[in-house]
Amino acid sequence: MTNEPLAARMRPNNIDEIISQQHLVGSRGIIRRMVDTKRLSSMIFYGPPGIGKTSIAKAIAGSTQYKFRQLNAVSNSKKDMQMVVEEAKMSGQVILLLDEIHRLDKTKQDFLLPHLENGKIVLIGATTSNPYHAINPAIRSRAQIFELYPLNEDDIRLALERALDDEINGLKSYAPTIDEDALIYFSTQSQGDVRSALNALELAVLSSETSEHGRHITLQDAKDCLQRGAFLSDKDGDMHYDVMSAFQKSIRGSDVNAALHYLARLIEAGDLPTIARRLLVISYEDVGLASPNAGQRTLAAIEAAERLGFPEARIPLSQAVIELCLSPKSNSGITAIDHALSDIRKGYAGQVPNHLKDGHYSGAKELGRAIGYKYPHNYDNGFVAQQYLPDKLKNKIYYEPKTTSKSEQQFKQIFDNITQNQQK
Incomplete structure (x- = not known):
């Protein structure tokens, strides 16, 4: 077995093996149609880590039998890109997966552009940043932009079961048995990040004791290997702003349960400044003159939270959220x-x-x-x-x-x- 992590070994070999992203690779998905007709265009995949950007790129190459090369926009040099271009000139076409494409500098970009134009290089850019803001327009205008989503629990469970049953790249040779609650924990606490789930499963199997019945994985093993789950929190990424937006809209819509859910996500991210600022904005923007004292009470709750710090800060924050949810609203x-x-x-x-x-x-x-x-x-x-x-x-x-x-x-x-x- 190689030293590659389980998640890398279990990547799909062709488009039919892709577990999720059916809006792109399903029967009517645009990527499937491009693969079926072998009419590939450059594309940019964006979304959170561990949801299959690299896997889909490799599956496209496997399904079309085109050469596949993977580079990083930051760590690989222009010379590395020149080598890929030379290979494309010899073989006809190469799929180039370029990680962190939002950090591609102008020199490398100017080198790549003509080769994208003539079709020798099919560029697949991968990024966790919103390409409409983070990627240079010259690259963006030459590529189709596709958003990928976190996997659901059923998808992650399927990926885990495949790994447990795979004799060549997976974990079957260790004869592992896994408790149902441990499998559920891996599936739910990875927060849509299949790479995190697979690598945590591998760690659990490799670090467990071997008995005459193989290796046994318990819920505690799962918790030890997937600490607090793979909670998705990127203070500079789209998901962070999505959660903040959902937080405010839930309070505006008077949904206490939803607002507390998003508050909990922000608390888990340890993001007290964002919570404080957003709550104060809501108290004046959405409650406003319907309850003129709400702003003062919200500010008092924020000041108490800042003095207390986490975890106790959650108490005044939750009370402020509940009050704002159930207050009359006026904009x-x-x-x-x-x-x-x-x-x-x-x-x-x-x-x-x-x-x-x-x-x-x-x-x-x-x-x-x-x-x-x-x-x-x-x-x-x-x-x-x-x-x-x-x-x-x-x-x-x-x-x-x-x-x-x-x-x-x-x-x-x-x-x-x-x-x-x-x-x-």
């Missing part, structure tokens, strides 16, 4: 200021009315400034109708009150009275 504040900003950015500003201009400097009254200003405190209820907006915007309304809470209903009543008086 009237953010909508109002965004409408006002939109007008400013479109050039709709206008001159400040003369009676509102600063009248505290020499010559102001001679210029007519501050003359005609009515001091609200001199009137009943501290209000007097007068124009405050510039002439070109004097009838503009930015704030549109919601009626989702008693507090904003009160704001609406006051706002409506003022607006009506202003328009008389």
